[in-house]
Amino acid sequence: MKARLFFPLLAGFALLLAMSSCSNTRHFTEGQYLMTQNRIAYTDKNPGIQTSELHGLIQQKPNKKFLGFLRFKLWAYNASLNGKDSKFRNWLENTVGERPVILDTSMAEATCKEMEKYLGNVGYFYSVVRYLAVYKKNSRRAHIHYEVTPTSPYRIKSINYDIEDPELAGWVSKTTKHSLIKEGKTYNVYTLDDERERITKYLNNNGYYGFVKDYIFFEVDSAHNSKEMDLHVKVKNRTMPDPDSAGKFIEERHYRYEIDKVVIYPNYDPAKPLLQEAPHDTLIKEIHQINRNSPANYYFVLYRGKLRVNPKILTQNILIENDEPYNLRDVQETFKRFGYLSIYRFANISFEEPLPKLVPDSGGFKKLNCKIQLQRAPVHQYSIEAEGTNSGGDLGLGGNLTYRNRNIFRNGEIFQIKLRGAMEAQRTSNTSDESQQTFLFFNTFEWGIQAEVSFPRFLIPVKMERFPKYFRPITTVSAGFNFRRRPTYDRYILNFTFGYKWQESAYKAHIIQPFNISSVKMYPTPEFSRELEEIDDSRLKNQYTDHLITALQYSFIYNNQDIKKVKDFVYFRADIETSGNLFYLFNNLLDSKKDSAGNYTITGIRYAQYAR
Structure with missing residues (x-):
């Protein structure tokens, strides 16, 4: 056996050596050299800049290697240059191969x-x-x-904020303690750009609609001998078209904006833009979030025909509120909410100043109207899946038929029902049993049905607006039945699940399932029953006996991963599950009778008891 493996490996290794030893430069002209490596070294000690940062700036890099030593693509390209033209040769040259990297010193200079x-x-x-x-x-x-x-680095001696607008300067000063630029730190253009983005994001989340990082710029005063810099942070005014003179522009200070009106179009169709300008029916929803005595938020729902979505579902997913300062974070979160609410395919959120555009007093707000256009996803969805299986040499076929209804009760619910069927040709030791039911050569069968409804709210007798909007609650109810027939037994499984999931914060989530019930009913053949009696493993026996699981499950999840950034993150999940303990307590208190195996039962079925 070892010899059989050794010779193919030896032959493959010899082939790789032969390929790597073949000359990849035989087609070169005079003065051409194959570029093989780039090395970077400091003439003095490393100042703290990794050479990997500089490697990314190299403009000419050698041909790629396979297994760390073989330039396979280069070899394939050179091999394609031999022989007559053919499809294989063209494929080898243009698809597999890689042209040789010929040294170009001008690229090294660059x-x-x-x-x-x-x-x-x-x-x-x-x-x-x-x-x-x-x-x-x-x-x-x-x-x-x-x-x-490298030379000695320039460092930041002082930081000054030279902002003419006192209101804007006040908001910028509130965030200086979180600044990325510090006195005494090395000057870094990329850190300055990150600081511009940080300040811009802070202002966008505090009413400054339309403020972009290009308004922020830096001026530097440096003394060459001291290698210290005085950094001045400045903000340009907005440049606006002059309403009184065409082609001219005027400057104005940056204003904070407040949301005046939130208008929702729940049946927006981008394919019919002119239809959107036609008259709509208007419904005004007054929402008192958390507390009935809290200030009301008003949402204007514009629609035609019959409104097929409960407006409260829409308003609970909109974090933009009237009479509140513009907040970019709320806008982004609202986009996410409608992404999770799968009854909509597309959401567009836009803002515009209402007419007339009034200039507020110092410290006042300009007004913004928010328009939310929602395009419905198809209500009905069907899917068919087919599969082939091979379990230890036992071949099988299976398939699923799934139907999904988005918005089945007109409150954003997702209803799904799945039908499953499967067959398998399972090998058995008892080939003389003529009572086995077969179809073609299949002797194992399975079919089942699973239905699930997902509600985008807590399914409890409390109004949804009593909960904070950022909770993003989901209630899931599911039930199913599964039947499996094998040569040794028939098995029936009934299951029912009811649970909640909600987001406590951006990083914390909770999942609780107060009801997770499964009932298993087994009908083994007499031969299989005798085999089970001879087994000493109680856990294995329990898998083939009637039992009931009434589990209560809770999970806490902490995850601070940001998919937009490559950085370390923490993911923590804690699960608690218990089953049957409450029933066991009642049975003990009531001194209930046990079955012949010494177990308590419910409706004649032994129930599982555990905590983990």
Whole structure:
């Protein structure tokens, strides 16, 4: 057996060596060299900049290697140059192969300039980068050695905020304690750009609609000898078209905006834009969130014909509220909510100033109207799935037929029902049993039905507006039946689940299932029953006996992962599950009778008892 494996491996390794030893430069002309490697080294000690940061700036990189030593794509390209034209040769050249990277010293010079520019951007001004090309004339190969001589870094001596608008300056000053730029730190262009984005995001979340990071700029005063910088943070005014003079522009300060009206179009159709301008029926919803005495939020629902979605479901997913400052975070969260509410395919949120556009007093707000356009997803959805299985050599076929209804009760509910059927040809030791039911050569059968309804709210006798909007609650109710017939037994399973899921915060979620009930009924053949009696493993026996599971489950999830950023994150999940303990307590108190095996039962079925 070992010899059988050894010789193919030895032959494959010899082939790889032969391919790697073949000359990849035999088609080169005079003066051409194959680029094989780039090396970066500091002439002095590393100033704290990883060479991996500089490697990304190299403009000419060698051909890729396979298994760390074989340039397979380059070999395939060279192999395609031999012989007559054919489809295989063209495929080898253009699809599999990779042209040889021929050393170009002008690209090395450009790389040196890019590295010097990068070093200047991170505070190491006037650094010098040189390259040295090392040639191996016999093999016609070459590599580039980059020598980096960094200077001492420039550091930030002081930070001054020169903002003419006192109101805007006040808001910026509130967030300086979270600033990414600090006195004494090395000057870094990329950190300054991140700081612009941070300030912009803060202002966007505090009423400054339309404010972009391009309004923020930095001025630097530096003394060359001291290598220290005075940094000035400034904000440009808005440039607006002059309403009194065509073609001219005027400057105005940045205003904070307050939401005046929220208008919802629950049946928006982008394919019929002119129809949206026609008259609509209007429904005004007054919502007192959390507390009836809290200020009311008003939402204007514009629709035609019959309104097929409960407006409260819409308003509970909209975090934008009238008489509140514009908040970009609320806008983004509202987009997410309608993404989770799968009855809608598309959501568009836009803002516009109502006419006339009034200029507020100092400290006042301009007004914004919010328009939310929602395009419905198809209500009915069908899917058919087919599968083939191979379980330890036992071949089988299966399939699922699924129907989904979005908005079945007109409150955003998702109803789904799935029918499943499967057959398998299972090998058995008892081939003489003529009582086995077969179809073709299949002797194992399964079919079942599973129905589920998902409600986008807590299914309890409390109004949904009594809960914070950020909870994003979901109630799930499901029930199912499954039947399986095997040569050794018939099995029936009934299940029912009722539970809640909600988001406590951006990172914390809770899942609770007060009812997770499964009932298993077994009908083993006499032969299989005798086999079970001879087994000493009680856990294995329990799998083939009638039993009832009445579980209560709770899960807590903490996850601070941000898919938009590549960084370390924490994911923690704690699960608690218990079953049968309450029944066991009642049976003990009532001194109930046990079955012949010494177990308490419910309606004649033994129930599971555990906590984990």
